[in-house]
Amino acid sequence: xxxENDLNLKATELxxxxxxxxxxxxxxxxxxxxxxxxxxxxxxxxxxANSAAKSAENETSSASKSHIVGWPPVRSYRKSNLxxxxxxxxxxxxxxxxxxxxxxxxxxxxxxxxxxxxxxKALESMFKLRIGEYSEREGYKGSEYAPAYEDKDxxxxxxxxxxxxxxxxxxxxxRIKKGSEAKGLGWAV
Amino acid sequence: xxxxxxxxxxxxEEVLEHIFDFLTSHRDRNAVSLVCKSWYAVERFSREKVxxxxxxxxxxxxxxxxxxxxxxxxxxxxxxxxxxxxxxNDWGGYVQPWIESIVRGRVNLExxxxxxxxxxxxxxxLLATFFPNFKSLVLVSCEGFTxxxxxxxxxxxxxxxxxxxxxxxxxxRRGQWLSCFxxxxxxxxxxxxxxxxxEVNLASLERLVARCRNxxxxxxxxxxxxxxxQRILAQAPQLVDLGTGSFVHDxxxxxxxxxxxxxxxxxxxxxxxxxxxxxxxxxPAVYPICGQLTSLxxxxxxxxxxxxxxxxxxxxxxxxxxxxxxxxxxxxxxxVASSCKELQELRVFLxxxxxxxxxxxxxxxxxxxxxxxxxxxxxxxxxxxxxxEALIMVAKNCPNFIRFRLCTLNPTxxxxxxxxxxxxxxxxxxxxCKDLKRLSISGLLTDQVFLYIGxxxxxxxxxxxxxxxxxxxxxxxxxxGCKKLKKLxxxxxxxxxxxxxxxxxxxxxxxxxWMSSCEVTFGACKTLAQKMPRLNVEIINENDQIEASVDDKxxxxxxxxxxxxxxPRKDAPGFVWTL
Numbered sequence: 001x002x003x004e005n006d007l008n009l010k011a012t013e014l015x016x017x018x019x020x021x022x023x024x025x026x027x028x029x030x031x032x033x034x035x036x037x038x039x040x041x042x043x044x045x046x047x048x049a050n051s052a053a054k055s056a057e058n059e060t061s062s063a064s065k066s067h068i069v070g071w072p073p074v075r076s077y078r079k080s081n082l083x084x085x086x087x088x089x090x091x092x093x094x095x096x097x098x099x100x101x102x103x104x105x106x107x108x109x110x111x112x113x114x115x116x117x118x119x120x121k122a123l124e125s126m127f128k129l130r131i132g133e134y135s136e137r138e139g140y141k142g143s144e145y146a147p148a149y150e151d152k153d154x155x156x157x158x159x160x161x162x163x164x165x166x167x168x169x170x171x172x173x174x175r176i177k178k179g180s181e182a183k184g185l186g187w188a189v
Numbered sequence: 190x191x192x193x194x195x196x197x198x199x200x201x202e203e204v205l206e207h208i209f210d211f212l213t214s215h216r217d218r219n220a221v222s223l224v225c226k227s228w229y230a231v232e233r234f235s236r237e238k239v240x241x242x243x244x245x246x247x248x249x250x251x252x253x254x255x256x257x258x259x260x261x262x263x264x265x266x267x268x269x270x271x272x273x274x275x276x277x278n279d280w281g282g283y284v285q286p287w288i289e290s291i292v293r294g295r296v297n298l299e300x301x302x303x304x305x306x307x308x309x310x311x312x313x314x315l316l317a318t319f320f321p322n323f324k325s326l327v328l329v330s331c332e333g334f335t336x337x338x339x340x341x342x343x344x345x346x347x348x349x350x351x352x353x354x355x356x357x358x359x360x361x362r363r364g365q366w367l368s369c370f371x372x373x374x375x376x377x378x379x380x381x382x383x384x385x386x387x388e389v390n391l392a393s394l395e396r397l398v399a400r401c402r403n404x405x406x407x408x409x410x411x412x413x414x415x416x417x418x419q420r421i422l423a424q425a426p427q428l429v430d431l432g433t434g435s436f437v438h439d440x441x442x443x444x445x446x447x448x449x450x451x452x453x454x455x456x457x458x459x460x461x462x463x464x465x466x467x468x469x470x471x472x473p474a475v476y477p478i479c480g481q482l483t484s485l486x487x488x489x490x491x492x493x494x495x496x497x498x499x500x501x502x503x504x505x506x507x508x509x510x511x512x513x514x515x516x517x518x519x520x521x522x523x524x525v526a527s528s529c530k531e532l533q534e535l536r537v538f539l540x541x542x543x544x545x546x547x548x549x550x551x552x553x554x555x556x557x558x559x560x561x562x563x564x565x566x567x568x569x570x571x572x573x574x575x576x577x578e579a580l581i582m583v584a585k586n587c588p589n590f591i592r593f594r595l596c597t598l599n600p601t602x603x604x605x606x607x608x609x610x611x612x613x614x615x616x617x618x619x620x621x622c623k624d625l626k627r628l629s630i631s632g633l634l635t636d637q638v639f640l641y642i643g644x645x646x647x648x649x650x651x652x653x654x655x656x657x658x659x660x661x662x663x664x665x666x667x668x669x670g671c672k673k674l675k676k677l678x679x680x681x682x683x684x685x686x687x688x689x690x691x692x693x694x695x696x697x698x699x700x701x702x703w704m705s706s707c708e709v710t711f712g713a714c715k716t717l718a719q720k721m722p723r724l725n726v727e728i729i730n731e732n733d734q735i736e737a738s739v740d741d742k743x744x745x746x747x748x749x750x751x752x753x754x755x756x757p758r759k760d761a762p763g764f765v766w767t768l
Contacts, residue, residue, distance in 0.1 A: 070273035070680070071600055071655070072539060072571060077330065077356040077384070079542045081465065082489060082514075114469075163441045165470070 093168065095149075099127050099176040110171065115164045120147060127176060134160040148175045205231045215240040237261060242675075242700050244282060244306065245725065248755045249290035261300035261325075262287070268703050268749055269653075270678055271305055272330065275705060275747070277731060279762050282306040285315075286760075292319045300325040300351075307331070313338030317345035325351035332358035336387065340366035347371075351379040353406075361387030368393040377401040381408035383432050383463065388412040399424045408432025411465045416444040422451040430484075431455070433463030440470050453477045462486035462512075469497040479504035483531075488512040488538045495521040495549070503528045509564075514540040515548040515571060522554035526561025534567040539598075548572055548598060552579035552605070559586035567592040574605040575632055580614025584621035593618055594629035600656040600681075603633040610634055616641035619649075629653040639663035643670025651676040664688035668695050678703040686713035693721050701751035712741030714748055718768035725757055726750045728766045 093110040106126055113119040120131050132143035139158055140146045147159040150173040159167070159174070209232055212218050222232040238261040241247060253259065266282020284306045291298050298320045308331045316323060323346045336359065342352065343366055367382075367389040377397070382389070389412065398404060398421050406429060409418070413434030422428070438445050458478050467490045482505050487493065495518040502511070502521075508529040515537050517525070525532070535558060537550055552575045559565060559582065566589045575597055604611055611632040619625060619642050626648055630638060634657035642649070643666035650673055658664070664684040667677065668691065677699065685708030696702060696717075711728070718726040729747040757767040 068600070070270070070275045072542075072596055072598060073273045073655075074539055074542045075272045075330070075356065076274060077358065078489075078538070082491060082540070082542055163439060165439060 095171055095173050097123065097126070097174040097176065099129075100178040102127065108174070110168050116160050116167075120159075123147060123174075123176065129176075131176075136161070144178055146177050148177050149173060150175065202227075202231050206235045209235055213238075234258060238300075239263070241265070243751050243753075244284075244287070245755075245758050246700070246751060246753045249287045250294075251754070253290060253294040253296055257294075257296070259296055260298065261302075262291075262298065263302040263304075264306060265304045266306035268678070268701060269305075269676070270680065270703055270705070275680070276729065276749075277762075277764065278332070279307075280729065280765060281758065281760055281762070283760060284308050285312045288312050288315045297322060299323055300327075302327040302329075303331055304329040305331065307333040308338070309333050310335055310338035310341070314341040317341040320346075322348060324348055325353075327351065327353040327355070328357050329355040330357065335360040336362045336364055336366040336385065340364055340369045343367065343369035343374075344371070347374065348376050349374065350376055352377070353379055353381045354384050355381065357384050359385055361385055363387050365390050365393070367397070370397050372396075372400070375400045375402065378403050379406040379430075380404070381406065381432065383408045383410050383465075385410045386412075391417045395420055395424065402427075404428065406430035406460075408462060409434040411435050414438075415448060415471065419444060419448040419451050422448070422455055426451075426454045427457055428455055429457050430460040431458050431463070433461075433467075434465075436464050436467040436471050438468070438471055440473075445471070445474065449474045449477070456481065458482070460484040464490040464493075466491070467493060469493055472497060472501055475501065476504055480506060483507055484510040486512040488514055488536065490514070491540075499524045505529055507531055510534040512536045512538070514538050515550045516540045517554075518549040519551055519554035519557065522550065523557045523561075526557045529562060531564060532558070532562040533564050534592075535562075535565065536569040537571055538569075539571045552576050555579060556582050556586075559583040563587070564589070566590055569594045569596075571596045571598070573598055574602060575611060575614065576604045576606050577609065577611055577614035577617075578604075578606070580611065581617040584614075584617035588621045588623070590618065590622040590625055592627040593622065593625060594627065594653070595631050596629065597631045600631060601633050610637070612637040612641065616645075619645040624648055627651040630657060631655065635659050636663040636666070639666040643667050646671055648673055650674060652678070654679045654682055656681045658682045658684060661685055661688035661691075665691055668692055674698075675700045677701075679705070679707060681706040683708055685709055689713050690717060693717055696721065696724055696750060697752050699752065701749065703747075703749050704745075705747040707744075709745050709748060710741060711739050711743050711745055714745055715741065715768050717750070722756075723752055723754065724750050725753050726768045727761070728768065730764050730766060 094107045095110060097106045097108055108119070108122065108126075110119070113122065116134070124131055129145050130143045131145050131147055132140040134140055148156050149159055149167070149171045151157050151170045152172060156175065162170075205228065209218065209221060212221060215238065218232060218236060222229045233255050235258065236256045237258060239252060239256055239259050240263045241252070242265050244264045244266050264284065264287060267276055267280060270276060271280070282305060284303055292315060298316075299322050301316065302325075308328060313334055316326070326342060326349075339352075339359075342349065370393070374397070389410070391413065394409070394413070395417070398407065404425055405427070407421070407425065408430070409421075409432060411434055415434070415436055415438040418434055438448075452474050455478060459481055461475065461478070461482055461484070464487055469492070472493070479501060485502075485505060485508055487498065494516050498513065498517050499521050502508070502525055506528060509531050511525065511529065511532060511534070513536070517537065522537075525535075537554070539548060541548070548571060550570070550572045552572065555568075555570055555572070556579050563586070565587045568590065569592075572595070575595065603609060604614070611630075612635055615630050615634070615638050619628070625646055628642070628646065628649060628651070630653070636659045639658060639662070642652070649671045652667060652671070652674065661684055663682070664679070665688050667674070668688070680703075684704065689704070689709050690713055714726050714728060718724065727749045728745055729749065731746070761767055
């Protein structure tokens, strides 16, 4: 009977190491302390304790999931072909943002934004200002602020002229210009 | 009765043959051949397509002897769990002996379809050399060959219609295999080389597409850039099935605009896939054809998140088949449910393939789909969590499931709300879905779920179980109740000798049984092998410890048994022991 109880627990236990290896006691989870009386009449409270302990364990031992050979069942072809793009999201593309008159600078991750609209909304919210509408001919109308950036050459450029991807790769730093300086940028010569 | 038989005997064979021509399913033809000797004889000479679900169940010589006019052969090799690294690579499943026999038997082979088999360049060269009428090669999840083998096929098969390579591991020798199609080759209808890693000569590809006016299906690999795709589409607006290559480009360019135009002209495309490398900003090029699509596979598209997916899918009102990653999220699935009323098949794959993190889909997404898509009959769903309540609702909304495969990230996770096992939920599924043929279960499960499966899943043919059950009773319920069971695969369950040996004759009615990390012992496997000569009972022991005197009480790591007419196979490697 005791042997059978062991089987019940082993079946539902998350183990470290390959399946089929001899059970090493130092890896036994705390949930094993509750033994089921018989396979048929599962005591609800014991099951809940088991499950609760297990789900607490799940959060902390997510690393052990990856040790189960062949689980989750994903074809090796799929595993080797799906590029998770994790590196991109971890490194980020942070640039400094300065605003004329603000006491300190901020930093934003350009990769987080889908495009100019997204970025400008975020800047408006971050600095509590309105930036106005972009037009190719007139720059930013309807506000005393204009967003500018420093490119690779060190030149100060108006945000919005070039495609977003190109902007992302050339933008080194953002500057929100205000007042007469903004007008100077925005107005076509 | 008597007069009926004699009436049938007056039918000349040609008439019988003509009638049998209308039977396309191999199951129907198998049934017909069992009626009487004369029907068996007529059927075997007229059978052109043969399906062999396990390449070790029969020998090529016997097959050719019975079906001398075979033109099309389908073979499957390794067991399904080989997909998940549970079977060593060189376990077996070689196609070489089959091809050699077919050559010797002077068979006029025109089609070969292989799944999970080991294919060598030599095999492909034999095919190319000895079968001048060869028309169709379909390889799924195979390995062992290189692009040199493909070059042989391209060079020599003058009437090739179909070259379809799905998810194979192919060594790329960068020998320009695609350029080997001669200028005289104009017969291609279907070309799929998505799984190849290397470059192909783009000019050759474009010329090939231009001269194959019957080309209906083209799936290129990631090395084919977007501007090349545009030129190809311009030449082949008749395409029905398209697999894109790399779908990354600056959308503010003329190339991209041309792609949009060419894509719009492809009014016949109903199936779209590829996107192994894709930029979300390029997806709008596809919007104009979304309304035509019946099949869409975005399951290899990295970095496309729910918002972008939804923008595309909301136009796909005719979609019947959708494959996506779990990045679509429950909300995205809600949009699918409201946009894709014709949906029949849905597969939601893990974006985090090592299953370490979280998925964005839960039981909510599944319920939404079941409520919105009444025609749903096939699902593969990887998810973070599940509840009985959700499964019961799904069962009520969709009684038409033929395939139901659920996989929870944590294999023994209980009902997320009640913390109970998921027995009742899956029970509802099998009770409601009377035509269920394939089932994979997951989560915290006791013997009760197997009681339900045995009682209700009367049409079930394939069952996959992992980390479930409490005792032999579970497995026994399935073996006793599921009369149509063909394939049973079990891992990490407490099923042992009592269940294995209870009904040994059952295994001759099935294709195969896989059990790994269970409780069966060597002794029991030996007993089974002794009593059932028409089964091969294989023990896979990767530690190479095939000792003569193995303790009968020792548990078996991996056992694979299958019915066969030809006894133990002779090509088993050292770590496979046929008892």
